[in-house]
Amino acid sequence: MDKLRIVGGRRLNGEISISGAKNAALPILCAALLTSEPVTLRNVPQLNDISTTVRLLADLGVKVTQEAGGVVHLQADQITNLEASYELVKTMRASILVLGPLLTRFGQAKVSLPGGCSIGQRPVDQHIKGLTALGADITVEHGFVVANAVRLKGAPIVTDMVTVGGTEQFLMAAALAEGQTVLENAAREPEVVDLAEMLISMGARISGHGTDRIVIDGVERLHGTDYTVVPDRIEAGSFLCAVGATGGDIMLRNAAPDTMGATLDKLIDAGLTIESGADWIRASMQTRPKAVGFRTREYPGFPTDMQAQLLALNTVATGMAVVVENIFENRYMHVPELMRMGADIELDGHTAVINGVQQLMGAQVMATDLRASASLVIAGLAATGETIIDRIYHLDRGYEKMEDKLQAVGADIQRLRS
Numbered sequence: 001m002d003k004l005r006i007v008g009g010r011r012l013n014g015e016i017s018i019s020g021a022k023n024a025a026l027p028i029l030c031a032a033l034l035t036s037e038p039v040t041l042r043n044v045p046q047l048n049d050i051s052t053t054v055r056l057l058a059d060l061g062v063k064v065t066q067e068a069g070g071v072v073h074l075q076a077d078q079i080t081n082l083e084a085s086y087e088l089v090k091t092m093r094a095s096i097l098v099l100g101p102l103l104t105r106f107g108q109a110k111v112s113l114p115g116g117c118s119i120g121q122r123p124v125d126q127h128i129k130g131l132t133a134l135g136a137d138i139t140v141e142h143g144f145v146v147a148n149a150v151r152l153k154g155a156p157i158v159t160d161m162v163t164v165g166g167t168e169q170f171l172m173a174a175a176l177a178e179g180q181t182v183l184e185n186a187a188r189e190p191e192v193v194d195l196a197e198m199l200i201s202m203g204a205r206i207s208g209h210g211t212d213r214i215v216i217d218g219v220e221r222l223h224g225t226d227y228t229v230v231p232d233r234i235e236a237g238s239f240l241c242a243v244g245a246t247g248g249d250i251m252l253r254n255a256a257p258d259t260m261g262a263t264l265d266k267l268i269d270a271g272l273t274i275e276s277g278a279d280w281i282r283a284s285m286q287t288r289p290k291a292v293g294f295r296t297r298e299y300p301g302f303p304t305d306m307q308a309q310l311l312a313l314n315t316v317a318t319g320m321a322v323v324v325e326n327i328f329e330n331r332y333m334h335v336p337e338l339m340r341m342g343a344d345i346e347l348d349g350h351t352a353v354i355n356g357v358q359q360l361m362g363a364q365v366m367a368t369d370l371r372a373s374a375s376l377v378i379a380g381l382a383a384t385g386e387t388i389i390d391r392i393y394h395l396d397r398g399y400e401k402m403e404d405k406l407q408a409v410g411a412d413i414q415r416l417r418s
């Protein structure tokens, strides 16, 4: 298993190019199942979750070719298999997003229940409830969701909570359903909006995306498209937390600051000087950060996917911060690892209280999930001495060439291959 070795204490200075958003690219790749015509996607990040999705789509019969620079060509004109196997689904929850497209276009699908994930239980009951409301007959058998329908029929869907994946599932399923679907309590995340825009570019009739009420008028068929994925707001936010913790001055290119309001507001509160234009963010940090409390919320609130990284920044800040994680019940596994590096954190259920320390110390730590890994990188960059991060396959799921990008702005970080 690869590890990262970081020698901390260097300020970060220079430019980083932000990749396409993993969490937009994953549903958008699945949406290629909705048409027999060619689909070209651009700005697709090169990371392990994308390779897994490409393997899954290819296993269903989708022809996939990839070009350098994040261009993926897909054509689902000869689907040979309507079953997503456990082997392909187990590492990645987003695989459940092939269910709606297969069901709505082919009338049946069998998808392995996604494996248990370290940040919480993450059931798919709302996905099942919504697709059932659209007329699907769904059973869960031997670890598989088995779904059948003659043709899905538009219907109102109200989920019990705001669900990003659920909203994406229903957008894709309803796009080819007969009649109108109204999603109440819909997720407003930029990645949901990006998927909706991609579907519209395929001929779908969708309005209200970006609000909590989305209306989809089903069409008979969708056509091919050439679509560019939105920049990754979580990757951008992770680099901003890194410069906040180490000090320095970085320019993020190909970013989407208009999707990052809550994150940028908190970083400004922490003392970063931030300027931005349509597709760039410049951040400079010349002092020690100030502690900033926050609560994770659905968009446009502070994203749970930035919790670990901003928490890491708080470990070296002046003052005390209270953090509340409201979305996932088990998303603090980075805390004991950060404490191994000298962080002062008290955990009580969903609340973490962080007293900033003058200096973290490098240590051997273990990555436990994707954003937890990023928080350990940030801590390692700010710490004195050497940090070794084990199990970085979690990081590789969701960040494209993170160590190369950090090296380019002056970090002492290397991958130790094994």
Ligand SMILES: CC(=O)N[C@H]1[C@@H](OP(=O)(O)OP(=O)(O)OC[C@H]2O[C@@H](n3ccc(=O)[nH]c3=O)[C@H](O)[C@@H]2O)O[C@H](CO)[C@@H](O)[C@@H]1O
Pocket (backbone or CB within 6 Å): 023, 024, 026, 093, 094, 120, 121, 122, 123, 124, 125, 126, 127, 128, 161, 162, 163, 164, 165, 166, 191, 304, 305, 327, 328, 329
């Ligand atoms: C690939 C992708 O885009 N992943 C993101 C997506 O995950 P994902 O789409 O899995 O997250 P959801 O928005 O669905 O989950 C929100 C909450 O609802 C619960 N829930 C969800 C569905 C369901 O059927 N039943 C249920 O109980 C979840 O356990 C969680 O507590 O949104 C999360 C919340 O912003 C992010 O952290 C993930 O990075």
Ligand SMILES: C=C(OP(=O)(O)O)C(=O)O
Pocket (backbone or CB within 6 Å): 023, 092, 093, 094, 117, 119, 305, 370, 371, 398
């Ligand atoms: C939790 C995440 O991803 P996933 O939903 O794919 O596990 C994430 O991107 O932070």
